[in-house]
Amino acid sequence: MNSDQQQSSGYTGITFDHSSVDLVLSKIPKLARDLTGxxxxxxxxSQPHAGMRIFHDGLDKNIKWQDKELPQGRGVLGRLGPVDSPIRLDDISSxxxxxxxxxxxxxxxxLVGIQIFAGQGYKANLYVSNAPNNGEFTTRDTEILNQLTQFVKFAMEFAELHDRERKTRMIVEATENRLQAVIDxxxxxxxxxxxxxxxxIGFSKQACTILGCNLEVGTTLTEIHNSVDFFDINGQVISEQDLPIEKALTDGIETVASEMMLHRPDGSKLPVLVSAATxxxxxxxxxxxxxxxxxLSDILQNxxxxxxxxxxxxxDLRSPLALIKGIINEMDVDVNTSDEIHADLESVDEEVDHMTELVSNLLDMSRIETRTKKVDSEI
Incomplete structure (x- = not known):
């Protein structure tokens, strides 16, 4: 294989996108004519399931070639490939x-024909015909066209990278928009x-409302710390290094649902549940x-x-229960009370005690929920 053949060997590193391929290839015919005359x-x-497409320069503009039958790439042109490239003929008709x-x-x-690339079912060739003054193309012409095809390969690689970057950017932007919609x-x-x-680098509208300050992308964490303070449930201020966001950033320690009191820039206080994840x-x-x-303000209010x-x-239940119990005790000491009535009074008294215990449990539950009563653990 000669040097020309080595330079124009098949190229398979391109994933084709018509927008990038067409833009590059449409400019090549005129450039090839300018270089060779x-x-x-x-x-x-040639592409799978789509026949052949042609980009040309020099044809009569009056020819409606789009409506014509295109060359099928048979014969001499069909032989053009990694081995038979380039092809240089003084008279193709012979x-x-x-x-x-x-x-x-x-x-x-x-005629000079050179394969530009072949791969993934695609094949692209460059042809020039009819040298100046009805003469012949030279070895120098072939070398120039070979160099041009190398440029085309690099240009197409760049175009493909551009397309990939554009598509990736579109995917990233769409993902960011969906994420922001979920956050908002x-x-x-x-x-x-x-x-x-x-x-x-991102925030929800509700974050501004809760913190009570304006936020924008690029705001430093220090600026946020300087705007608000967090206190624990015992009323002690939480230092910056102990805040969930700092512990997550510095040590990777995540926080799940920690109750705190937020002191906002306007002096108001807001109970919040804080979580931080990496x-x-x-x-x-x-x-x-x-x-x-x-x-948590609405939840705590409820x-x-x-x-x-x-x-x-x-x-309201304890008062009538106490009154009922007092009456029962007075009736129970009456010497004239029959045994049957005495037994009934004892039953009522037991039920009153049971109801009183239930009411006390309700009151204890209320105090536990409002943290005014501690729970004694029993083993």
């Missing part, structure tokens, strides 16, 4: 395999902090962390209303 130049593409051109096609004499639809406040520089690359390196803030209701109910 040929009357005609064409790039043909070649024994010269056939396959439709009647409308302009006459060709001198959440009732919780969500903040996403980059681990490398501790900058805010987002890792390949399950090892921490890429970012997610802080989730849930407003719990307080329930507790107040239980307290009221238990108080």
């Amino acid at each position: 040929a009357d005609y130049a064409a790039v043909t593409i 070649h024994p395999d010269s056939y396959g051109f439709p009647d409308w096609h302009p006459p060709m004499k001198a 639809g959440s009732l919780a406040g969500v903040l996403i902090i980059s681990a490398s520089d501790k900058l805010l 987002i890792r690359i390949h399950d090892t390196e921490i890429d970012s962390t997610v802080l989730i803030l849930q407003d 719990e307080q209303m329930k507790s107040d209701f239980l307290s009221m109910v238990t108080h």
Whole structure:
């Protein structure tokens, strides 16, 4: 195999996309004519289930070639491949395999054909025909066209990389938009902090409402810390290094549903449930962390209303039960009470004691829920 053949060997490293291929190949015929002085130049593409496409330069503009039968790539042109590339003929009509051109096609004499690439069922060739002054193409012309095909390969690789990057960017943007829609639809406040520089890279609208301050992408974690304070359930301020978001960023320690009191910039206080989780690359390196803030004010208000209701109910029940028990005790000491009535009074007294115990349990449950009574563990 000569040097020309080595340069134009088959190329299989391209995943084809018509937008990139067509853009590159459509410019090649005119460039090939300018470099060689040929009357005609064409790039043909054979592709699976789609026949042949042609990009050309030099054909009569009055010929409606799009409506014509295209060359089928048989004969001399059909032989063009990794081994028979390039092909240089002084007179293509004298070649024994010269056939396959439709009647409308302009006459060709001198010809150079070079394979651009072949692979994945695709095949693309470059042809120039009719050298200047009805002469012959030279070895130099062939070398120039070989160099041109090498440029085409690189250009197509670049175009393909551009297409991949564009498609990847579109996928990433669509994924980010879907994620942001999910975050914005959440009732919780969500903040996403980059681990490398501790900058805010995403947040929900509810996060601004809960924190009581404006947020924007690029806000530093330090700026957020300076705007708000977190206190534990005992009223002790939580230092920055002990905050869930810092522990997740620094040590990878995740926090699930920790109740805190948030002190906001306007001086108001808000009970919140705080969680922090890490987002890792390949399950090892921490890429970012997610802080989730849930407003507990409505929940605690509902719990307080329930507790107040239980307290009221238990108080209203205890008074009549105590009155009933007192009456029973007075009746039970009456010497004239028959044994049958005495037994009935004891039964009623037992039920009153049982009801009193139930009411006490309700009151204790209310106090436990509001943290005004500690639970004694029993073994």
